[in-house]
Amino acid sequence: MADDTPWSAPAAAGPLDATVRVPGSKSVTNRAYVLAALSTGPTVVRAPLDSRDTRLMLAALDRLGAVSERVDDGVRIRPVTQGSGEVGVDLGNAGTVARFTPAPAALGSRTVHFDGDPAIRRRPVGPLLRALTDLGADIADDGRGAVPFVVRGHGHLRGGAVDLDASASSQFLSALLLAGPAFDEGVTVRLRGSPPSEPHIAMTVEMLRDFGAAPERRPDGFHVPPARLARDEFTVEPDLSGAAPFVVAPLLSGGSVRIAGWPTATTQPGDWLRSLVAELGGGTVLDDTGLTVTGGDSLAGRTLDLHEVGELTPVVAALLCFADGPSEIRGVAHLRGHETDRLAALATELSALGGDVTETAGGLRIRPAPLHAGTFHTYDDHRLVMAGAVLALRVPGLRVEDPATVGKTFPGFVPLWERVVAGASPGDDGDDGGPTGTTDDG
Known part of the structure; x- marks a missing residue:
C-alpha cells in the first residue's frame, strides 16, 4: 500500500469473533x-x-x-x-x-x-x-x-x-x-x-x-551500582499497547476478540486495558493461553486519568467518542511532545469528523456527537492510525491517512485488522495471525 493512499478502514457489520496474535513489545x-x-x-x-x-x-x-x-x-x-x-x-x-x-x-x-x-x-x-x-x-x-x-x-x-x-x-x-x-x-x-x-x-x-x-x-x-550484565537468552512479551485496538473493538461492535499469549503477569502499561474494559461494561477472561474480551450492552462516559498509560490515549479517545455521556481524559499533557502533538491532533481530527472534542491543560474533553465519514489524518503517528481504525468500526466510509506509518511499531496491522473486522479468525498459531515480532512512552 502506498504511503499516500488513504486506507478505507472497515466498519463492523456485526459482532466480532476472532483470535489474534500481536507482535512483540x-x-x-x-x-x-x-x-x-x-x-x-x-x-x-x-x-x-x-x-x-x-x-x-x-x-x-x-x-x-x-x-x-x-x-x-x-x-x-x-x-x-x-x-x-x-x-x-x-x-x-x-x-x-x-x-x-x-x-x-x-x-x-x-x-x-x-x-x-x-x-x-x-x-x-x-x-x-x-x-x-x-x-x-x-x-x-x-x-x-x-x-x-x-x-x-x-x-x-x-x-x-x-x-x-x-x-x-x-x-x-x-x-x-x-x-x-x-x-x-x-x-x-x-x-x-x-x-x-x-x-x-x-x-x-x-x-x-x-x-x-x-x-x-x-x-x-x-x-544502580556498577555491574557486569549477562544473559544468554531473553524472550520478549507480546505488545499489549499495540493490542489496544483489538481489546476495545468488542466494546463498539459486540462479540469477542481473543488476544493469544497475553501474559498473566507483566509490567507493560497495556495491561491496564483489562481494567478499562471492566469499567466500561465489557468482560475479560485471562488464562494461561491469552485474554478474551467480550463487549457489553452500552458504553458510558468516563473521566480517566491516563498519566501512567499515556500511549493508550489515541485509542481510548476514539472509543469514548461513542460513549452515551461526556468523558474527560486527564494527566497526559506530556503527549504534546510525542511523535506529534497528540492532543492537538486528536482534538482537530475528531472534531473534523463531527465530534465535540476540545483540549484541556492536561488532556481532552469529549462530548457525545454523531460522527460522519471523512479523512482521518495521522501526522506520521502510528497510534493515530490505530485510533482511526477504531473510529471506522462505527463510521462507515472513514479513510485513514498514511496507514503505512503504523509499521513503526506494528507491521501488518492493516491486513490483520481487516481480517478481524471481517469476522475471520486469523488463528493463534503464529502462522497466519499477523506479524510476530510492536510501542511509546515506552
Whole structure:
C-alpha cells in the first residue's frame, strides 16, 4: 500500500469473533537490545518486534560497535566494542533510540552524530543530555537540548549522582538506569518532577534485574551500582499497547476478540486495558493461553486519568467518542511532545469528523456527537492510525491517512485488522495471525 493512499478502514457489520496474535513489545525489545549491547557476552533476544523502530535501534547499536545477526526466532547481539573515527546514527522518529543510545555512545570511543526525521527534532531530549553531561559525557548540541547532537566517546563514563527532570518522558530516566551498570560509579538519579508512565519505569527496573543488575528505588529516585550484565537468552512479551485496538473493538461492535499469549503477569502499561474494559461494561477472561474480551450492552462516559498509560490515549479517545455521556481524559499533557502533538491532533481530527472534542491543560474533553465519514489524518503517528481504525468500526466510509506509518511499531496491522473486522479468525498459531515480532512512552 502506498504511503499516500488513504486506507478505507472497515466498519463492523456485526459482532466480532476472532483470535489474534500481536507482535512483540517495542518497549521490551529495545530495552533488551540495549542491555544485550552492554553485556559481557552475546545475548539472543527471542520473539522481538521487527519494525522500523527496532531496526533503527539495531542499526544504531551496530554503529556503536554492537554487531547483531538474525537467528531462529530472534536476534543475537554481541557487546559494544571500542572503536575510533566518526559515525552517524539515524534516529528516525524513534524516541527510544534517541534517548537510549547516547549513553552507550559515551561509553565507546567513537564520535557519534545523532540525527533523524524532522519530527524527532521536536521531541524533547534536553534533560537527558544535560544529565549525561553532568555524569561526564562529552556532548555537543549547540545549547539547544535537541536533535541533532554529537556524542564524543572517551571509552568510559564516570557516572555518580545526578539530578534529572523526567516530567516530559520516563525514557530519560530509563536511559540512565539501563546504562548505569556500565558507568564507573554506577548512577544515582535524583528525580526533579514526576515522570509519566510508571509501568515503563518498572519495566526498566525488572529487565535490569533480569540481566544481573541490582537497581534500588529510593525516596527521591533510583540507584544502580556498577555491574557486569549477562544473559544468554531473553524472550520478549507480546505488545499489549499495540493490542489496544483489538481489546476495545468488542466494546463498539459486540462479540469477542481473543488476544493469544497475553501474559498473566507483566509490567507493560497495556495491561491496564483489562481494567478499562471492566469499567466500561465489557468482560475479560485471562488464562494461561491469552485474554478474551467480550463487549457489553452500552458504553458510558468516563473521566480517566491516563498519566501512567499515556500511549493508550489515541485509542481510548476514539472509543469514548461513542460513549452515551461526556468523558474527560486527564494527566497526559506530556503527549504534546510525542511523535506529534497528540492532543492537538486528536482534538482537530475528531472534531473534523463531527465530534465535540476540545483540549484541556492536561488532556481532552469529549462530548457525545454523531460522527460522519471523512479523512482521518495521522501526522506520521502510528497510534493515530490505530485510533482511526477504531473510529471506522462505527463510521462507515472513514479513510485513514498514511496507514503505512503504523509499521513503526506494528507491521501488518492493516491486513490483520481487516481480517478481524471481517469476522475471520486469523488463528493463534503464529502462522497466519499477523506479524510476530510492536510501542511509546515506552
